[in-house]
């Protein structure tokens with residue numbers, strides 16, 4: 530049932546890494562992209578995108594990896610095709626399937642000519658119904674063939690975080706397979722048995738259940754992060770409050786777990802923020818109330834403004850603020866929905882002079898921010914002359930900073946540490962006003978509020 534050759538349509542952040550990882554597991558992999566640069570790069574042995582270990586995987590699998598602009602070539606020469614093209618949010622917050630539709634039409638045309646059974650797998654994130662009612666008809670129209678008889682179809686998303694795409698892909702907690710019919714699911718599962726390194730459990734179900742499971746998982750995880758961010762605010766108002774102490778404790782309960790329970794600056798990036806919006810859209814369309822997804826999204830989007838207000842209580846507008854961390858998380862060049870970028874923009878609007886630095890995301894940040902923020906080439910350049918420093922990601926370039934890296938001028942320098950990574954180094958040190966987010970500050974005020982609450986008991 531398992532053939533030797535796999536094709537991957539879409540050689541972006543997810544697809545390029547999946548193609549290289551599957552080649553490493555012994556398959557011949559043909560990548561397809563509409564971008565000539567992506568195809569030429571892969572054929573020249575260069576990673577089309579930046580991702581941890583991707584270049585190494587390409588280097589050691591050159592013989593088994595190739596790329597083409599022609600969907601037809603790839604489908605004819607392979608037994609199974611994974612489709613991993615963008616599904617951007619549309620104006621209603623739903624995921625658009627316009628790129629997937631173009632890819633499915635091209636695959637359908639190729640299937641018309643192809644002799645023998647072929648399996649098509651959609652990996653891109655879509656909402657329930659999109660695969661069966663939006664994309665499957667295109668395959669059947671273009672090929673003149675029947676799904677379930679002439680070809681198979683699955684929806685099988687990945688649960689992969691940028692920066693660890695290859696490791697996560699090869700070692701998932703579980704596999705999710707939405708199958709058109711039993712044969713489609715069995716075929717895909719047998720490929721996964723050969724591809725994955727850790728023999729994960731495979732959950733097979735209807736296509737629609739798998740579509741719902743993918744977005745539900747992300748929505749649930751962001752709800753958990755948001756809960757931690759609410760705890761963060763509460764701890765700041767409680768004398769001696771410490772969000773990590775609380776998260777570490779409740780995270781030990783196996784019903785909760787400690788992962789994705791760290792309060793800080795909120796979630797960002799190209800995946801999480803759009804998923805609650807899409808889930809809310811789905812719920813509205815189906816007449817279901819989903820106030821959790823809506824509240825999670827609302828709360829997360831107000832976090833930068835809350836901190837601008839907080840910072841303005843410490844330093845007047847006109848001061849210089851250094852933002853360390855412009856990507857949405859460490860080890861990433863991605864700036865989409867980055868909380869660091871949103872914070873920099875909000876501060877600039879309030880007439881602060883803003884400088885920024887990120888080890889990987891400087892170019893993308895420059896592109897997004899234009900002239901409003903001065904992007905610097907090193908942490909030291911970014912901090913020099915600043916009245917306040919904001920540490921927005923727990924990147925090793927920032928967690929390794931020492932007291933001596935911060936200015937020792939006449940005025941104390943404000944350091945807002947969203948992930949509390951420099952507490953040992955900076956807390957209580959002369960010349961620094963260290964503000965660890967999620968810890969009880971302005972203790973006297975906090976005590977007053979608690980005293981008032983309980984005075985008449």
Ligand SMILES: NC(=O)C1=CN([C@@H]2O[C@H](COP(=O)(O)OP(=O)(O)OC[C@H]3O[C@@H](n4cnc5c(N)ncnc54)[C@H](O)[C@@H]3O)[C@@H](O)[C@H]2O)C=CC1
Pocket residue numbers: 538539540541542543544561562563564567613614615616628629631632652653654655686687688689690691694800
């Ligand atoms: N990046 C991630 O970590 C994850 C992404 N996803 C989902 O995977 C999908 C793809 O995401 P990324 O890889 O990040 O996108 P991306 O934008 O980095 O890459 C998509 C690639 O598809 C190509 N493409 C567009 N239309 C095409 C067509 N008709 N034929 C062939 N190639 C075509 C583009 O040129 C681009 O190279 C999205 O639905 C996303 O939500 C899901 C889980 C994780």
Ligand SMILES: O=C(O)[C@H]1O[C@H](OP(=O)(O)OP(=O)(O)OC[C@H]2O[C@@H](n3ccc(=O)[nH]c3=O)[C@H](O)[C@@H]2O)[C@H](O)[C@@H](O)[C@@H]1O
Pocket residue numbers: 654687688689690691692747754788789790791792793794795796797798799800801857858
């Ligand atoms: O559907 C997707 O496309 C992917 O979205 C996320 O992956 P990703 O956005 O790359 O990154 P994560 O490492 O999960 O982090 C996302 C954000 O959450 C924030 N976060 C994470 C953990 C935490 O405890 N607190 C917190 O605020 C991070 O700072 C970051 O901004 C999911 O983790 C993947 O499982 C999923 O496949």
